[in-house]
Amino acid sequence: xxxxDVKSILIIGMAGGLAKITAQxxxxxxxxxxxxxxxxxxxxGSIKTPNIQYKKIRYTRGNFEKLFRDEDFDIVYHLGRMSxxxxxxxxxxxQRLDLNLMGTKRILDLSLKFCVKxxxxxxxxxxxxxxxxxxxxxxxxxxxxxxxKHPELxxxxxxxxxxxxxxxxxxxxxxxxxxxxSTIVGPQIRNSMTRYLIAPYAPVCADFNPMFQFVHEFDxxxxxxxxxxxxxxxxxxxxxxxxxxxxxxxxxxSCPTIPLPSFILQAGLKLISTGLWSFPQYLxxxxxxxxxTDNSLIKAHLGPEIFRYxxxxxxxxxxxx
Amino acid sequence: xxxxxxxxxxxxxxxxxxxxxxxxxxxxTKGEDPWGLNLSKARKTLDILYPLYKNYFQVRVFGKENIxxxxxxxxxxxxxxxxxxxxxxxxxxxxxxxxxxxxxSMVERFFTAxxxxxxxxxxxxxxxxxxxxxxxxxxxxxxxxxxxxxxxxVAKSTFDFYKLQRFTRGFFRMALTANTKVLPVCVVGAExxxxxxxxxxxxxxxxxxxxxxxxxxxxxxxxxVDIHIGKPYSIPDLSPEAPDSEIDxxxxxxxxEIRELTTQGLKxxxxxxxxxx
Numbered sequence: 001x002x003x004x005d006v007k008s009i010l011i012i013g014m015a016g017g018l019a020k021i022t023a024q025x026x027x028x029x030x031x032x033x034x035x036x037x038x039x040x041x042x043x044x045g046s047i048k049t050p051n052i053q054y055k056k057i058r059y060t061r062g063n064f065e066k067l068f069r070d071e072d073f074d075i076v077y078h079l080g081r082m083s084x085x086x087x088x089x090x091x092x093x094x095q096r097l098d099l100n101l102m103g104t105k106r107i108l109d110l111s112l113k114f115c116v117k118x119x120x121x122x123x124x125x126x127x128x129x130x131x132x133x134x135x136x137x138x139x140x141x142x143x144x145x146x147x148x149k150h151p152e153l154x155x156x157x158x159x160x161x162x163x164x165x166x167x168x169x170x171x172x173x174x175x176x177x178x179x180x181x182s183t184i185v186g187p188q189i190r191n192s193m194t195r196y197l198i199a200p201y202a203p204v205c206a207d208f209n210p211m212f213q214f215v216h217e218f219d220x221x222x223x224x225x226x227x228x229x230x231x232x233x234x235x236x237x238x239x240x241x242x243x244x245x246x247x248x249x250x251x252x253x254s255c256p257t258i259p260l261p262s263f264i265l266q267a268g269l270k271l272i273s274t275g276l277w278s279f280p281q282y283l284x285x286x287x288x289x290x291x292x293t294d295n296s297l298i299k300a301h302l303g304p305e306i307f308r309y310x311x312x313x314x315x316x317x318x319x320x321x
Numbered sequence: 322x323x324x325x326x327x328x329x330x331x332x333x334x335x336x337x338x339x340x341x342x343x344x345x346x347x348x349x350t351k352g353e354d355p356w357g358l359n360l361s362k363a364r365k366t367l368d369i370l371y372p373l374y375k376n377y378f379q380v381r382v383f384g385k386e387n388i389x390x391x392x393x394x395x396x397x398x399x400x401x402x403x404x405x406x407x408x409x410x411x412x413x414x415x416x417x418x419x420x421x422x423x424x425x426s427m428v429e430r431f432f433t434a435x436x437x438x439x440x441x442x443x444x445x446x447x448x449x450x451x452x453x454x455x456x457x458x459x460x461x462x463x464x465x466x467x468x469x470x471x472x473x474x475v476a477k478s479t480f481d482f483y484k485l486q487r488f489t490r491g492f493f494r495m496a497l498t499a500n501t502k503v504l505p506v507c508v509v510g511a512e513x514x515x516x517x518x519x520x521x522x523x524x525x526x527x528x529x530x531x532x533x534x535x536x537x538x539x540x541x542x543x544x545x546v547d548i549h550i551g552k553p554y555s556i557p558d559l560s561p562e563a564p565d566s567e568i569d570x571x572x573x574x575x576x577x578e579i580r581e582l583t584t585q586g587l588k589x590x591x592x593x594x595x596x597x598x
Contacts, residue, residue, distance in 0.1 A: 132434035135453040136355045207436030209444070211357050243355040262436060289434075292355050 005117070006030045006228070010073045012107060013080025014054055015039035017188025018122075020047075021221040022077065027051045029225050036071060039080065040099075059103045068114040075228060076111050078104065078121045081159060093152075100155040101162065108166045111174060118175040120227055123160040125182045125237065125293050126153065130210070130285040137294035140180070140235045150282035164235055171233050179227070181238035182293055185318035186217025192279055193286070198253060198319050203268070206259035209247050210290040213239040216314035219307045223298070231301045237293035242311045246287055252312050253319060262288055333371040333416060338364065341421040356425070356454070357443035363423065366445050367415055374412045377543045378405075378510070379591070382413045384550030390420055392459060393504035393553065394496045395466045398485055398579050399474030401511035402518060402534050404428075405541065406475075410466060410506060411446065413548050425458050426466040427451075431531060452491060459499035467492045469572075476532030478520045482512040483587065485580055488572050490565060497561040503554040505578040509586035510546035515539075516595035545591040549582040 009026060013019050014037025023035050027049055035052045037043075040059060047054050057063045059080075082099045104121070111119045128138050129145035144160060146153040160178060167176035185194050196202055215238060223238055250257050260268070266284055299306060309317065342364050346352075352360045374380050395414075400406055407426045414424045426442070427450035433439045448454050450467070458465050468474055469488035477484070496503050518536045525533035554575055559567060590596070 132439070133430045133449055133451070135449065135451040135457075137453075137457060207440060209357070209440050211353070211355055242351065243353065244351075245353055245357065245359065248353060248359075290355075290357065 004032070006033045006074050008071050008073045009033050009035045009075040009077070010067070010071065011035065011037040011077045011079060012059075013039055013078070013122075015041040015043045016079060017186065017190070018184060018217055018221060018224075019077070019079045021186075021188060021217055022079070022224045023047075023052050024049065025221050025225045033074075034071075036067070036073075038067065059099055059106070061106055064106055064110055068110045068116075073111075073114065074117045076107065076116050076119045077224065078107050078119065078163075079224075081122065081124070081156070097155050100159045104159050104162050105166075108163065108176075112170055116174060118177070118228060120177045120179065120224060121163045122224075123163065123178050123180045124156065125180050125213075125239070125291055126282075126286070127157050127160045127180060128291050128293070129153075130289040130291045132289050134289060134291055136211075136290065136292045138237070138292065139294040140237055140297060146282075149285065152280075153282055167233060167235075175233050177227050177231055177233065178235045179223070179238050180235065180293065181215050181220055182213035182240075182291075183215070184217055184220050185214050185314050187318060187320040189217050189318070192283055194318055196279060196283070196287075197249060197315070198255060200255045201258055202250075202255065203260045203265055204247060204250065204257040205262040205265055205288055207262050208288040209245045210286070210288060211243040211245050211292055212249060212290070213243055213292060214249070214311050214314045215240060215307070216309040216317060219309055219314070222308070223302065223306065226302060231298070234297070236298040237295055238298055239293045239295045240307050240311065241295065243292060244311050244315075249311075249315055252315050333368060333375075337416065338368065341367075341415060344420055345423060356446075356448045356458070357440070358423065358425075358446050359444040362441075362444040363446060366441065367412065370408065370412055371416065374409060374416075378409060378514075379543070379545040380409055380413060380548060381545075382417050382548045382550065383586075384552075385418055387550050387552050388418055388504070389553075392462050392464045392501055394459065394492060394499075394501050395424060395464060395504045395506055396492060396575060396579070397466065397468055397506040397508060398583060399468035399470045400477070400482070400508060402475060402515045402532075403541075404468075404475055405514055406508040406511040406546075407447075407466060407468070409511070409546055410508065410548060414464070414466075422464050424466040425463050427455060427468070429472065429531065452495060455492075455495045456498055459495065459501045464504075472531045476520050476534060477512070477518070479516065479518050483509075483583055485576060485583070488576050490568050490572060493568055493572050493575070494561045496556055497559055497563075500556055502556060503575055505551035505554060505575055505582065507549045507551070507579050507582035507586055508546060509549065509583060509590050510544045510593070513544035513593055513595045514541045514546075516542065516544075542595060544593050544595065547586055547590055549586045551578050551582050554578070 011019050037054045038057050043054050082096045127144040127146050144157045147157045163178050183193055349360050411424045415421050423446040426447040428447045433449045455465055469492050470486040473486040518534045521533040521535050
């Protein structure tokens with residue numbers, strides 16, 4: 001997609017760290033484009049870049065429709081998936097289902113109705129599930145098994161499926177990308193997993209030590225920007241070649257750990273989850289069993305070296321405030 | 322941790338261990354691989370296992386000269402109730418074969434979910450016995466160890482010792498896909514590690530267990546073990562999707578080779594009170 005073809009970009013989930021970095025990179029790549037970021041949350045700090053506007057809105061059909069009608073977007077980034085952390089003030093299951101399922105469908109339908117050229121949806125590798133019989137490497141065609149053991153992940157899997165079904169159905173009319181990144185880390189990403197990683201004396205399973213793939217937030221944002229011009233419609237895993245075990249990652253971060261048998265950890269999880277910090281039950285499986293994804297498809301479009309930061313650099317940078 | 326070495330005095334010489342791992346460190350530069358292999362942990366495990374390998378099971382390896390510097394799909398008979406044979410073959414390939422290699426043993430699905438054991442095995446090189454895993458490893462030039470008899474082979478009653486069970490076909494289709502030679506291997510002596518066993522297959526099925534060995538003895542006996550390595554079986558010009566009838570011709574040849582190695586191996590094994598005649 002040429003620079004002149006992109007005049008207006010919508011970013012959903014603008015209060016998130018990844019969205020902010022992506023917006024800044026988009027300004028550099030498409031200096032003439034107007035970028036509108038929306039979120040139902042308040043944004044920390046102010047956005048000083050003139051090309052970027054932030055709007056705090058609720059994700060209702062009326063609000064969204066007005067936005068699409070007024071702004072005539074060329075590109076839509078859907079980076080606003082709601083997480084399962086209990087500390088989120090909007091974490092009730094109804095709100096999550098409304099945003100992740102109904103919201104996604106709303107965004108996709110409006111994109112089609114108002115002739116958006118390309119939609120990029122950020123899903124997650126969590127959709128494959130962390131299971132003891134996962135192969136290495138999981139490619140994009142593998143079944144999404146996350147909700148087999150954890151029904152609370154149903155919305156994450158279903159959001160991905162809504163997006164992919166819609167993508168194939170409308171591929172003749174609109175370009176759509178579904179990206180499934182492995183764990184994103186960085187100073188601006190503070191989800192349950194990154195907080196767990198950088199927390200000193202966090203418990204780890206003494207009896208399991210799964211492998212992980214980490215993507216630095218800047219690399220992820222770069223891929224989101226490059227995806228506009230360089231990646232055609234499809235589903236893509238975003239992960240590095242490099243893998244590291246959880247215990248080695250904690251060691252690289254110089255974070256001492258408390259090893260506990262997984263059954264004790266499981267029982268104690270609810271106790272250690274406080275009002276300020278919680279560790280969702282399903283994430284325990286992700287610190288027991290590996291979910292290593294295959295990156296050959298995205299590399300076929302972006303080239304063999306798609307990441308600027310290696311795993312250790314990405315981890316160390318995630319500790320910065 | 323090293324107290325048992327007093328009673329099992331043979332330890333792997335440090336120079337040999339250094340030599341083995343110098344080569345491996347060149348291959349696995351990050352020290353870990355996506356399947357969970359951890360070189361430093363593998364070294365520690367090998368250091369612990371070697372006295373058991375050399376003194377307790379007194380392993381001898383025959384046919385080392387058949388192995389060249391190329392990846393293989395190592396195919397072995399399965400015996401010993403708790404897959405000690407896999408551990409012994411892997412130790413032999415790491416310490417006695419040139420160049421030393423970490424055999425990637427394909428393990429049953431339930432195994433990877435076991436606390437501690439699954440992780441320890443993965444850190445030593447074992448991987449889930451999945452076709453995609455196998456193919457990815459072969460394509461990376463790794464040697465894999467498969468037991469095509471599966472649980473049927475390892476969980477046998479005493480009266481079935483050394484009777485080769487039916488081979489599944491998947492391993493050969495994988496070898497055809499990756500164009501990797503098959504290396505037949507036979508382990509003799511591992512059956513007598515637990516010499517008196519009755520497999521309660523019906524009860525195991527009802528309980529959803531892979532096997533249920535009934536035995537007066539659940540402690541592994543020091544039965545001397547011999548590992549016989551056959552000549553590599555070259556991969557024929559055949560499609561991996563060839564019909565079963567064409568695949569079976571080759572699987573039968575490999576199975577017969579392992580049966581022949583077993584017959585020869587039984588003739589030359591060392592005396593042990595529990596040996597089945």
